[in-house]
Amino acid sequence: MRDVFLTKGFAAASLDELSAAAGLNRPSLYAAFGDKEQLYISTLKHIGQKSVEAMDAILSGPEPIEQRLGRLYKGAIDIYTKPPNRPGCIIVATATVESPSHPRIGAAANxxxxxxxxxFERGFASSDLKPAPSPAERASMAGAILYAIGIRARLGVPAAELRTFTKSMIPVICR
Structure with a gap:
């Protein structure tokens, strides 16, 4: 379902496409999720949970935080620029578009x-960086870079250019 929503967006994704992706008929899909909006929110939350688990695994590693951030951003770039359609980030690509008319989607994305x-804050708190900027302030910066990667990947910026961008930003976040 993730791929359907990423390719088509929330509004254009048909229930037939979503049913096929889920391997369920339409009545079963409704029984399981209620409506298309709730199906989207469930998909979004599942992706978010898996992403946070992956982030925690990378950011809690033993190497310096700069290397951990580099690995995290590389992983995001690899996912966001995956051929054939450069999916980007589902929040950036679809939730931001729908949130004005679907406040529950906006709340879930937030x-x-x-x-x-x-x-990110947990990763910075466990690092040996100076206390200022605070882990929360660094986390805001690191998150902004992650979202920028998602936007730029969706627009077709090549992976190599995104890697150059993140390599230039990591020292800014970590100084």
Missing amino acids: EILASFEKA
Whole structure:
């Protein structure tokens, strides 16, 4: 379902496409999720949870925080620029578009973004960086870079250019 929503967006994703992706018929899909909006929110939350788990695993590693950030951003770039359609980030690509008319989607997306920043904050708190800027302030910067990667990947910026961009930003975040 993630791929359908990323390719088509929330509004254009048909229930037939979503049913096929889920391997369920339409009545079963409705029984499981209620409506298309709730299906989207469930998909979004599942992706967000998996992403935070991956972020925590990378950011809690033993190497210096600069290397951990580099690995995290490389992983995001690899996912966001995956051929054939450069999916980018589902929050950036679809949730931001729908949130003005679907406040529950906006609320779910904001919760996920907050959990991303908490994961970054935990990583910075466990590092040997100076106390200022605070881990929360560094987390805001690191999150902004992650979202920028998602936007730029969706627009077709090559992976190599995104890697150059993140390599230039990591020292700014960590100084």
